[in-house]
Amino acid sequence: MKFNKTTLINVVISLLIATLILISSERGFLKRLEYIGTDVLFFLRGPIEHDGKIVLIEIDDNNINRIGRWPWDREWHSGIIEALNAFGAKNIYIDVIFSEPSQNEEQDLILAASIKKAGNIYLPFTFQEGFIDREKAFFPIEKLERSAKGIGAINVYPDKDGALRKVPLFFKDKEGNVYNHISLKLAMDNLGMTLEEVGQRSIKISNPEKNIIVPLANDNEMLVNWTGRWKDTFKHYSFLDILEAYNDTLKGEPPKIDLSPIKDSTCLIAVTAIGLYDIKPVPLEPAYPSIGLVANTISNILNEQFLKTFPVWVTTLLIYVFAFVPAVIINGKKPLEETIIVLALGAGFFGACLVSFFKGLWINFTSPEVSLFSSFIAVSTYSFVRIY
Numbered sequence: 068m069k070f071n072k073t074t075l076i077n078v079v080i081s082l083l084i085a086t087l088i089l090i091s092s093e094r095g096f097l098k099r100l101e102y103i104g105t106d107v108l109f110f111l112r113g114p115i116e117h118d119g120k121i122v123l124i125e126i127d128d129n130n131i132n133r134i135g136r137w138p139w140d141r142e143w144h145s146g147i148i149e150a151l152n153a154f155g156a157k158n159i160y161i162d163v164i165f166s167e168p169s170q171n172e173e174q175d176l177i178l179a180a181s182i183k184k185a186g187n188i189y190l191p192f193t194f195q196e197g198f199i200d201r202e203k204a205f206f207p208i209e210k211l212e213r214s215a216k217g218i219g220a221i222n223v224y225p226d227k228d229g230a231l232r233k234v235p236l237f238f239k240d241k242e243g244n245v246y247n248h249i250s251l252k253l254a255m256d257n258l259g260m261t262l263e264e265v266g267q268r269s270i271k272i273s274n275p276e277k278n279i280i281v282p283l284a285n286d287n288e289m290l291v292n293w294t295g296r297w298k299d300t301f302k303h304y305s306f307l308d309i310l311e312a313y314n315d316t317l318k319g320e321p322p323k324i325d326l327s328p329i330k331d332s333t334c335l336i337a338v339t340a341i342g343l344y345d346i347k348p349v350p351l352e353p354a355y356p357s358i359g360l361v362a363n364t365i366s367n368i369l370n371e372q373f374l375k376t377f378p379v380w381v382t383t384l385l386i387y388v389f390a391f392v393p394a395v396i397i398n399g400k401k402p403l404e405e406t407i408i409v410l411a412l413g414a415g416f417f418g419a420c421l422v423s424f425f426k427g428l429w430i431n432f433t434s435p436e437v438s439l440f441s442s443f444i445a446v447s448t449y450s451f452v453r454i455y
Contacts, residue, residue, distance in 0.1 A: 073398070073450075074394065074395075076449065077393070077394035077395075077397065077446050077449070077450075078391070078394045080394065080442070080445050080446055080449060081390040081391050081393060081394040081442045081445075081446060082387070082390070082391075084390050084438060084441050084442045084445055085386050085387045085389075085390035085391070085438050085442070088386055088390070088434055088437055088438045088441065089383060089386050089387075089434075092382075092386070092434045097433070097434060097437065098227060099227075099228060100433045100434075100437070101431055101433045101434065102226055102227075102228050102230065102232070103433075104431070104432055104433040105232060105350060105429070106230075106350040108420070108421060108424045108429070109293055109350035109351055110350070110351070111421060112421075112424055112425055113295075114294060114295030114296070114299065114300065114351075115292070115294050115295070115372060116294070116370065116372075117294035117295065117300045117301055117362075117363075117366045117370075118365065118366040118369045118370055119302075119328070120157070120331060120332045120333060120369075121301050121302075121332065121333050121335065121362050121365055121366055121369075122156075122301065122302045122303075122304065122328055122329055122332045122333070122334045122335070123301050123302065123303045123304070123334075123335050123337070123358065123359075123362060124147065124151070124304050124305075124306055124309060124334055124335065124336040124337070125303060125304065125305055125306060125337065125338075125339040126306045126336070126337065126338040126339065126340060127305060127306075127339050127340050128340045128341055129305065129307075130305060130306050130307050130340070131340045133307060134307070137338065137340070138163070140169075140171070140174060141165075141169050141174040141175065141177070141178040142174055142177060142178075143306075144161060144163070144178055144181075144336075145177050145178050145181040146310055146313075147161075147306060147309060147310060147336060148161075148181045148182065148185050148188060149181065149185075149313070150309050150310055150312070150313035151309065151329060151334050152185050152187070153313060153316070154309075154312075154313070154326045154329040154330065155329060155330035155331060156187065156329055156330075156331075156332055156333075156334045157187065157257070157331045157332055157333060158187050158189060158216070158253060158256065158257065158333045158334070159185065159187055159188050159189065159333075159334045159336065160188075160189040160190075160191075160249065160253060160333070160334070160335045160336065160361070161188065161189070161190060161191075161336045162191060162221070162335065162336060162337035162338070162358050162361075163190075163191070163336075163338075164190075164191055164192060164193060164205055164207065164221075165178075165190065165207045165208055165211050166192075166205040166206060166207060166208065167208065168208055175208065175210060175211070176210070178211065179210040179211050179213075179214045180214075182211060182214040182215055183214035186216060187216055188214070188215050188216055189215060189216060189217045189218065189219065189249065189252065189253060189256075190207045190211060190212065190215045190217075190218050191207075191218065191219060191220070191221040191249050192204055192205060192206040192207065192218055192219070192220055192221070193205050193220060193221050193222055194220060194222050194238065194246075199238045199239065199240045199241075199246070200240055200241075201240070201244075201246075204220075206218070216256070217252050217253075217256060218249075218252070219246075219247050219248055219249030219250070219251070219252035219253070220235075220238055220246050220247070220248050220249060221248070221249055221357075221361075222235060222238070222248070223235065223357065223360060224288075225347055228348075229347065229348060230347060230348040230349060230350065231291070231347045231348070231349050231355070231357070231360055232290060232291060232349070232350060233284055233288040233289060233290050233291060234248060234250060234288065234289055234291055234360055234364050235248055235286075235287045235288050236248050236250070236251045236270060236281065236283070236287055236288070236289050236364075237251060237262070237265065237270070237287050238287065239287075245262070245265070247262065248364075249361060250360070250361045250364035250365050250368075251272075251364070251368070253333055253361070253365050254272075254364070254365045254368035254369055255272050255368075257333055257365070257369060258272070258274065258277075258279075258368075258369065259274045260272040260273055260274045260277075260279065261273065261274070263278075266283075267283075268282065268283050268378070269281060269282050269283055270283065272368075279368065279371060281368060281373060282373050282374070282375045282376065284374075284376050284429075289364065289367070289373070290373075290374040290376060290429060291349075291360060291363050291364060291367065291374075292363070292367045292372050292373060292374045292427075293349055293350055293351050293363055294363055294366055294367075294372075295351065296351050296352050297352065297354075297355055297356065297359055300362075300363075301362050301366075302328040302332075304324070304329075306336065308323075308324055309326075311323070312324055312326055333365065335358055335361060335362055337356065337357075337358035339356045339358070344356050344357065344358075345357040372427070373427060374424075374427055374428070374429045375427060375428050375429065376428075376429050376430075377428075377430060377431075382430075382431050382434060382435070385434075385435040385438075386434050386435050386438045387438075388435075389412075389416075389435045389436070389438045389439035389442070390438040390439065390441070390442040391442075392409070392412060392439060392442070392443075393405075393409060393439070393442045393443040393445075393446040393447070394442065394446055396408055396409070397443070397446045397447055397450055398450065402447070405447075406443075406447075409439065409440070409443045412439065413436055413439055413440065416432060416435065416436065416439075417432055417436065420432040
């Protein structure tokens with residue numbers, strides 16, 4: 068490369084383009100383009116293996132129509148606890164925040180007794196928005212929290228386009244107390260592990276035999292490696308079908324459904340009736356119950372199917388390198404050849420990012436690609452004006 072006035076101007080143009088893209092990459096169009104790019108990678112990759120020992124128990128529209136208005140009396144929850152334990156469930160998570168006493172105190176006592184007797188029940192709590200503070204959070208009432216095997220936070224924060232792509236694995240308050248997300252809590256207990264280390268880009272969970280390093284996308288969040296669409300992943304049961312199957316066994320009759328997947332499984336009970344559950348878009352489909360995020364996160368940790376990410380400085384470097392390429396190769400003498408080189412480079416980089424995604428490495432390819440082609444257009448335009 069001959070370094071002359073034209074080349075110098077090309078370099079200045081490319082540096083200006085790269086700087087503008089870097090400044091804009093975390094907002095507006097470029098951020099939305101990053102989201103779209105991530106979703107495209109999931110779409111092209113398709114589903115991956117999910118953990119077969121995660122079972123979803125749905126309180127769906129049919130259940131609501133048959134039993135009546137939600138919330139139900141707490142005796143229903145006592146019943147499902149008894150049924151699932153009879154079928155051999157390892158752990159049971161009830162995705163209901165029992166933050167207020169029932170109008171019938173006896174029902175609270177019965178549910179607390181059922182939870183304590185089972186010894187494998189997990190309950191959620193949630194922090195108020197903007198506050199990581201136990202005093203301002205919604206926890207289960209004391210008798211239920213005291214009886215549960217474990218509790219965990221259920222706060223999740225969608226991206227700016229409203230889609231769920233990350234899950235906060237833990238929360239720290241001002242005093243340094245750490246609260247686990249229910250997904251991490253269930254996964255660790257399933258593996259007999261505890262949270263040992265919290266770093267800037269990963270956490271370590273371990274037991275005496277094994278360590279697992281869980282990568283973080285930023286701060287406390289893990290990029291969820293979505294295993295597939297809602298209906299195509301994990302074993303799904305209807306809440307009432309489980310109870311009816313249990314009643315059949317009590318009467319000495321064979322159940323009408325196959326209950327073998329429940330044995331030794333982590334069962335997640337949640338409302339999925341339309342209008343009663345938290346629904347968000349995810350990379351693989353536009354409507355996905357939030358309990359699915361819990362299931363996918365647990366599966367990712369149990370199977371160690373993580374998506375690693377590059378530090379921010381790597382993306383910054385790529386933006387500048389890709390912007391610099393047109394400044395080096397374009398001189399206006401062979402426009403077709405120059406165009407083919409840039410197109411090939413862009414396609415090759417996307418292909419490399421796709422292959423990396425298959426192998427568990429997420430690369431933000433959109434900003435570098437925009438940098439490449441924006442620089443190409445700007446430098447080519449200058450070259451055309453200069454020559455003609």
